[in-house]
Each structure stands twice: as structure tokens, then as C-alpha cells.
Amino acid sequence: MLTSGIIVLSGGLLDPNPGLIFWTTVTFLIVLFILKKFTWGPMLSALEEREKGIQNSIDRAQTAKEEAEAVLNKNRQLLAQAGADADKIIREGKEYGDKLKAEITEKAHLEATRMIASAKDEIEQEKRRALTELRTEVADLAVKGAEKIIMANLDAEKQKNIVESMIQELSQNRN
């Protein structure tokens, strides 16, 4: 009748079977060696090769990326440098221009001052000469005028009266 329990205990399921062990060993070893030689070897080496290839590709991509980044950085640096240079040049130009402007202005100023001073001097001289001239002229004119007036006002009667009166006065005073 039943049951599996009795069968297990009586050695059905756990029955040692040297024949089966022998055949398992033989079969397994044969399969192992044949597969090892014909399948696992080529397969594993192919897998490894591919893995290496992929790793290489990744490495190369990484290197390329790094290079590109380096180039980009360099470009950026150059650009920044160029900008800085341009700034510097502009600043220097401006400074130079400013300096030049200041110099020119100063020079012009000095020149103007000098010119004004010399003009003033000249004017002064001219004025003085003119005044001298004027003075002589005026003196001549005055003398001429006076001469004319004197000539016009010279009256014998009157002169005689004046002289007489003066003599009279003088005589009175002596008295």
C-alpha cells in the first residue's frame, strides 16, 4: 500500500546507486570538456574581447571629450585674453589721447598766454609812443593856439592902460 514515507525509509528515494553516480560523472565530464573546448572558450574570449573593445571605445571617447574640453578651455582663454588685450589697447589709446589732449591744450594755453603777454607789451609800447606823440602834438597845438589867441587879443590901448595902472599902483605902494 502506501506510503512514500515507508518507501523513503526503505531506501527508494535515497537509494544509493553507484551506476548512476558513475554515469553522471562520465556524462558530466564529457559534456564539460566538449563544451569547454568548443563553446565556452570561444564564447568567453569573444565576450572578453568585446568587453575590451567597449572599454577601449569608452576610453577613447573619454579622451576625445577631455581633448575637446581642453581645446574649448584654451579657446575661452584665448578669447578672454583677446578681450583683455582689446580692453588694454583701448584704454591705452584713450589714455594716450587724453594725455595728448592735455598736452596740446596746455601748449596752446601757454602759447596764448605768451602771445597775449607780447600783445600787451606791444600795445603798451604803442600806447606810450602814441601818448608821447600826442603830447608833442598837443603842446605844439597849444603853443600855436596860444600864439593865435595872443595875436588876436594884442590891443595897444589896453596894453597902455594896463601898464599905466601898474605903474600907478607901484607908485602908490611906494608912498
Next chain:
Amino acid sequence: MKRFNAIRIGELVRIAVLVMPLLLGFGAPIYAAAEVHGEAGTHEAAAVHADEVHGEAGEHAEGGAGDVIMHHILDSNAMEFEPFGKFPLPKIVIGGFDLSITRHVVFMWLAALILLLVFGYVGNKYKSIKSNEAPGGVANAMEALVEFIRLDVAKSNIGEGYEKHMPYLLTVFVFILVLNLLGLIPYGASATGNINVTLTLAVFTFFITQVSAIKSNGIKGYLAHLTAGTHWALWIIMIPIEVIGLFTKPFALTIRLFANMTAGHIVILSLIFISFILKSYIVAVFVSVPFSIFIYMLEIFVSFLQAFIFTMLSALFIGLASAHEGHEAEGAH
């Protein structure tokens, strides 16, 4: 439309009425008996002999369930294709050892043949393929499997030097897997459900483990590990414990695979036999068949799982023996 529906419903009711008695198991003992015997030709014949068969057959079905199950699971000296016939296998005895070709040996050879065909083809593909070409079809499928064993089983458990264990791990995986799956086809048998087979495979793992332990630690380190680094006074306790520990691992491997495969088959067969024991078609339709289909699906999964676990644990034991134990022994000194 309505009329058509009415006709259809009427027909369905009629069919249900006809089938109901069958389902409710009026004639069940006859059919059950007929099927258990596997030789009662037609229903008519069975019906004629119904009465005389009834008493004996019922008893036989109940009593025979365990025997049939055991017969199915155990090894035998014949290939059985039930209704078609039975082919005896040769009995070979050499030097007192029984080296007969049994059913499980035949299935092992069948598995070996399948493996050699499939993987021979795949290996050939790989020989002709260039490194920058992608494999296709079967080669690609097998590559996924190999890659899985290589990375997730071998590399992560053994670590450095895993390459030289790869052929063993791969072979043991596919060998066990095919043996497991062969048990699920009609007339098939799982050689992995036989403790002798699993024991042999576990012994391979055991030898590889010990050899790699000796190789990586040296004989001295290997023997030193057996003392677990304790004081010499404790050696009399420690050495037997460590030696037992060595044998526990392959023992666990043996029993795990064997018990899992055997249990799956016993569960499927038991579920089928429920309907014969209860003599009911209702049980057969609503319990036995759906449940055994479910367990069958589970068994497909378990076939993969157990092959994976055996490989995984083999890798783990090899890894422990070759690397970790070395450090432990060094640390203990």
C-alpha cells in the same frame, strides 16, 4: 437576434444538463478506474464491466496513488511510454558494480545531446563571428545566459581569478537546467530529482572548492584553517566541527536540488491523483487541472531557479574558499 440568442441559450442549457451528471461524478469511478489502469479501451467496455471493476478499481486507485507517484519519480530499468509500450534498458554489471543504463541515465544523455547540439552550434557561430559583429538568434540568447553567469554569479562571488571556474559553472548551470526541464515534458523524468545525480554534481563542487582553497592558501593554510585559529587545546573540538562544516555545503547542495525537483513532481502528481482518489470530475476540472497547471508553471520557474541556485552557491563556496577564508585565517593568527 433575440430568437438566435434564445436558441443559443437553450442549447447551452441542454449541453449543461447532459454534462452535469458527468461533472458531478455519477460515472466517475468507472472513468477514474479506466484511466488509472490505462488499458480499459473504450467507455462502453468500461461501462459493461463497471460493476465488477468498481470495487477493485476504487481500492486500487487509492492504494496505488503513492506507488504510481513513487514509480514516476524513482529511477527504473525501462523507458516507459505508457499506452504505447515499454522498452527495457540494458543491464550492465562490471566487477560487481551495477552500471546499468537506467531511465535517468538516458535522460542525462539526452540532456547532454541537447547541450552539445545547441552549444556546439553556438560555439561554431562564435568561432566564425568577428569581434565587432553582434551575434544573433540562439547565439545571442545563449550569450545573455553566459554573460549573466559570468558577471552576476562568477565575478561577483569569486572575484579575481573567476575565469578558470567559468567552464564548470556554465556547464553545471546548463546541465542542471536541461535535466530539470526534461522532467517537465511528457514521458520525461528529472534526473536531478535523483539524489545520486545531485550528489555527484555537489561532489564536483566540493572538489573544486577544496582544490581552490588549497591552491590559494597552500596546504599549511588549508590545514590551519581546519583549526579555525583557536588554541590547540580546543582542536579536538574544532577540527571535527570544521571538517563537518566542509561536508555540510555539498550536502546542502545535494539535498536542495534533489528535494526541490522531487517535491515539484510529487505535488503535480498528487494534485492529479486527488481527482482519482475523490472520483470526481468536478475536482478534476476545478482543482486538479488548474492547480497542477499552476504548479507546472511554478516548476518551470523552479527549474531555472534551482539551476541558478546550484551554480550561485557553487560560485559562492569557491569564492569563500579561495579568497575570504585566506583572510580569515591570516587574521586569526
